[in-house]
Amino acid sequence: MLLKELTALAGVSGCEDEVRDFILEKIKDLKTDEVICDSMGNIIVHKKGKGPKVMVAAHMDEVGFLISQITNEGYLKFKTVGGIDSAVLVSKRVLIGKDKIPGVLGMKAVHLQQGQARNNKANIKDLYIDIGAKSKEEAEGKVKLGDFAVFDSDYVEFGHGKIKAKALDDRVGCAILLEILKEDYDCDLYVAFTTQEEVGTRGAIIAANRVNADFALVIEGTTCSDIHPAKEHQKVSFHDRGPVITIMDGSAIMDKEVVGRLMDVAKRQDIKYQLKRTTAGGTDAGSIQRSNGGVKVGVIAVPCRYIHSPSSVASKFDISECLRLARAFLKSFN
Amino acid sequence: MELLKKLCLANGTSGEEENIRDIIIEEVKDYVDEYKTDPLGNLICVKKGTGGGKKIMYAAHMDEIGVIVTVIDDKGFLRFSNIGGINPYNMVHRKVRFKNGTVGVVSFDADTKMGELNLSKMFIDIGAKSKEEAEKYVQIGDSASLVSEFVDLNNHVSCKAMDDRAGCYCLIEAVKKNLRTENDIYYVFTTQEELGLRGATTAGFNVDPDFAIAIDVTRTGDIPEAKRMAVMMDNGVCIKIKDDGIISHPYVVNYMKECAKKDNIKYQLEVLEGGRTDSGAIHLTRSGVKAGVISIPSRYIHSPSETVSKKDLEECIKLIVATEKYQFKEAF
DSSP: OOHHHHHHSOOBTTOOHHHHHHHHHHHTTSOOSEEEEOTTOOEEEEEOOSSOEEEEEEEOOBOEEEEEEEOTTSOEEEEEESOOOGGGTTTOEEEETTTTEEEEEEOOOGGGOOGGGGTSOOOGGGOEEEOOOSSHHHHHTTOOTTOEEEEOOOOEEETTTEEEESOHHHHHHHHHHHHHTTSOOSSEEEEEEESOGGGTSHHHHHHHHHHOOSEEEEEEEEEOOOSTTSOGGGOOOOTTSOOEEOSBOSSOBOOHHHHHHHHHHHHHTTOOOEEOOOOOOOOHHHHHHTSTTOOEEEEEEEEEBTTTSTTEEEEHHHHHHHHHHHHHHHHTOO | OHHHHHHHHSOOBTTOOHHHHHHHHHHHTTTSSEEEEOTTOOEEEEEOOSSSSOEEEEEEEOOBOEEEEEEEOTTSOEEEEEESOOOHHHHTTOEEEETTSOEEEEEEOTTOOGGGOOGGGEEEEOSOSSHHHHHTTOOTTOEEEEOOOOEEETTEEEETTHHHHHHHHHHHHHHTTOOOOSSEEEEEEESOGGGTSHHHHHHHHHHOOSEEEEEEEEOOSOSTTOOOOSOOTTSOEEEEEEOSSOBOOHHHHHHHHHHHHHTTOOEEEEEOSSOOOHHHHHTTSTTOOEEEEEEEEEESTTSTTEEEEHHHHHHHHHHHHHHHHOOOOSOO
C-alpha cells in the first residue's frame, strides 16, 4: 500500500496537483479502460464490466492553509482551508507552496498573554506563520499571496500497529482505491479520486454527474475519539474494530440496500466492522447521492484519531479490513 | 379525515418512508396511469394528459422528523441524534416508537441544567436492564417517530407528522378526483425533505417538469405573542411568495391566483421567514423549473401536536385541482 508516499504529498483543497500526478503515474501500470481528469481536477478511472455501474470514491485533498497576507515584519497571515481546530496549530511546522518553504505557526508568547487569554484557546486570527524572514521583501522572495501550505509531518509507524501521519483523511482512501484497481471485478467500475471535499464535497458533485452510477461507495477517514476522557456515548468510533459503516451523517442517510450489502459481505467473509456512533460530519456521499436522478450510496471509513491535525493516527488492522470490505463489496455485484 | 389520521399515525422518519409510500400507493394506484419509485425512494405517479398541455409536478413529502439511535450504553439506555429540526425541550419525557413497535421514554442526564439542555445530554429509556437486552429490540441506526394521538379540535385537527402528511393527504384527495386534463400531471411523494429537500432534488431531475408546485405546511402568526406573520389559521390555503429556499416564479403565483379567483377558493399570500420546501430544490434542477408552493397554515410545527384547519385543507385540495385543469397560454 502506498500510504507513506501519499501522505507525504501536499494537496490542500483546490491544489491537489502533487497527489493527482502521483496517482496518475501509479495508474499507468494498472489495467484500466479509460482515465479522465475533469474540469475540477477529479481523476475518474473506468474498468469496464457487465454488471451494474458502481462508483467508488476517495478524496485527494487535505485541510491546510492559504497565505493571505505578508506583514511588514515578514510574517505570513493565513486562512484555513477546511475545518481545523485552532488548538492543534500553535508551534506546528508547515511547508508553503511548490518550493516547500518551511515555516512555524506562531502566536504571542505565553508571558505576554494577559489574564483570561492565557486560559483561552488560540484564536486563528492571532496566529501567523514565521518563515524566518527578516523583512517583507525577503518573505516576498520566497512566498506569494495565494500559496497553499500543509502540515510538515512524517509518516511514522509506532506502537501496536499504529500509523501517524498528516492527511490520513483521505489519503487512506486514495491508497485503498489504488489497491482496488489492481484486481478485476464484474461490475462496471468507476474509481474516482475527488477534489475539494474538505470545502464542501465540490469535486464529487461534478464527478458524480459524469459517472451517473447506480451505486456508490465512499471510502474515508473518520473521526475517532476512543480515548480518555470522552464519555462512553461520546466515542464516535474505535481503533482496531475494523472499518466504520455509516448509517446516517450530516450529508446523507445511506441507502439501505448498500448498507445491508456491506454488512452482509462483511459477515460472510468474517471482516470486522463497526457502526458510526454519531450523525455529525459529511462526505462525498451526499453530493453523489443527489446527483442526476439519484444514486444509492454508502460510506466506509478508517477511524483516525486526531483527524485534521499534523498527527492523525490510524490502525493498520482497520486499514486492511477496510480494503477487504471494499473489495468484497465490489465483488458482490455480478 | 380518516385517511389523514391514518397517514399521520403511520411512522416514516426521513429515509424510512416505506410505510407511508405503501399507504399512498394503495390509495392512488387505481387513479394514475403509472407509478414508480426512484433511487431515493420518491414515489412518482403519472396521469397522462390528453395532449397539448404542460408537464406539472406536484410534490408533497412523506417523511417526518424523528430520532436515530447512535449508541446503546451498558445499562441499556439509548443515546440518539435528531432527524430533522428538533427542539430538545419538545422531546423531554415524550415517547418515541421504533419500527418494530418498541416504545421508549425520552429523558435527560439528571445533572443537566435545564437552560443547557441539548440532545447529547438526552437518552431514550426502553425499559431494558442491560445493553444485551436493549440490543434485542433496537440497533444503532434505528430511527423512531414521536408517539402522538390524532385529535379533533372542532375547527382543527392535531397530530404528529401533519408536516407533511397534510400535504400528502390533499394531494391524494386531488388524485382521487380522477381528472384527465390536457396537462401531464406528476404527483410526486418525496423523501428526506426534513434533511434538506434531498428526495425532491433527484425527483425534480427525474420528472423534468415545466412547472412544479410543492404542497407543504407553513407557520402562522396567530398564536399569543407569535412572531409577526400575515398567515392565519382558517383563512384559506396559502399561495407562497417567498421562503428561505425559493422566490416563487411570478407566472406560477399569478396562475395560482387566477385559478383561486375563478373557482372561488379562499386563499392568502404567504411570505415565510425561516423554512424551506421541496420547490426550493426542484426549481434549481437541470436548467431551472418555474415553481411555486401551496401551503397549509399550521401551528406547533415539529412537535407531537402539529395542528391544521379542516377548512384550509378543503381549500388546499380545491386549489390543487384548479391548477391541474389550467390551460396554459403559449407565451409567458
